[in-house]
Amino acid sequence: MNVLVVEDERNLADAIVQILENASYNAEAAYDGRSGLRSALSGLYDAVVLDVMLPGMSGYEIVHEMRREGVSTPVLLLTARTATADKVEGLDAGADDYMTKPFEADELLARLRALTRRRGDVMLDEVAFGDITLALDTHDLTCGDSTVHLSGKEFEVMSILMSSTSRVVSKQDLLLRVWGADAEASENSVEAYVSFLRKKLSHVGSKVQITTLRMLGYRLEIFS
Numbered sequence: 430m431n432v433l434v435v436e437d438e439r440n441l442a443d444a445i446v447q448i449l450e451n452a453s454y455n456a457e458a459a460y461d462g463r464s465g466l467r468s469a470l471s472g473l474y475d476a477v478v479l480d481v482m483l484p485g486m487s488g489y490e491i492v493h494e495m496r497r498e499g500v501s502t503p504v505l506l507l508t509a510r511t512a513t514a515d516k517v518e519g520l521d522a523g524a525d526d527y528m529t530k531p532f533e534a535d536e537l538l539a540r541l542r543a544l545t546r547r548r549g550d551v552m553l554d555e556v557a558f559g560d561i562t563l564a565l566d567t568h569d570l571t572c573g574d575s576t577v578h579l580s581g582k583e584f585e586v587m588s589i590l591m592s593s594t595s596r597v598v599s600k601q602d603l604l605l606r607v608w609g610a611d612a613e614a615s616e617n618s619v620e621a622y623v624s625f626l627r628k629k630l631s632h633v634g635s636k637v638q639i640t641t642l643r644m645l646g647y648r649l650e651i652f653s
Contacts, residue, residue: 430545431606433474434458435465435491436507437483445478448534454541455609462486469495473605474502476541481508481519489522496523503544507532556591559637559651561630563591575633582607583629586622590639590649599646623647 436442442458449456459465462485481488506519509530516527555564568584585607600616608614
C-alpha cells in the first residue's frame with residue numbers, strides 16, 4: 430500500500446515514513462501544503478497522513494480540495510491541537526480520522542489499518558471490465574468458463590488497469606504503485622508484466638486487450 434505523508438517538520442515526516450516502511454508500506458513525504466496537495470491529487474496513494482499546520486496551505490484546505498476534486502483517498506489528520514472544535518473542523522472538511530501529537534507508532538499503524546479496512550468494506554469481491562472479472566481474494570482472472578491465476582505483480586498491474594478504465598495509466602504510475610518509489614525496477618519491468626497479462630488475456634479468450642498509447646501509457650479496450 431502506498432501512503433503519502435504531508436508534514437513540514439522534516440524529522441517527524443521522515444520518522445513517520447520509516448515507521449510505515451518498517452511495517453511494509455511504501456511511503457513518501459511532502460514537506461509543505463502545496464506540494465502535498467499536488468501529490469494527494471495524483472491518485473497514486475492509498476492513504477494520506479496529513480498534518481494540519483503546514484506552510485502554503487493548511488491540512489484542512491488540502492483535504493477540502495481533495496474532496497472537491499473527487500479524490501476519495503482516506504485521510505488521517507495529525508495535529509497538536511486537542512480542542513473538539515478543531516477535530517470537528519477537520520472531519521467536516523472531509524478527513525476520515527484525527528490523531529493528536531505526540532502519538533505512538535502502534536496507534537498510527539492501527540488507525541491506518543482501520544481506514545483502509547473501512548474503505549475496503551465498500552469494495553466488491555471482484556472487479557469487472559468487458560468480458561473479464563478479477564477476483565480480489567484469489568487473484569483469478571476469468572472470462573466465461575476460462576480462468577487463469579495471476580501472480581502478485583500481475584494482479585497488482587491488472588487491478589490498477591481495471592480500476593482506471595476511464596484514463597490512461599502511465600508506466601511511471603505503475604512503477605510507483607506496484608514496485609514502490611525506491612525499487613530498482615525499471616520501465617522494462619512494467620513492459621514485461623504487461624506482456625504476461627496480454628498472454629493471459631489471450632489464453633482465456635477475452636476480447637479485452639491492453640493497448641499502448643505511445644508516450645502516454647496503457648489502457649484497457651474491448652475489441653469485437
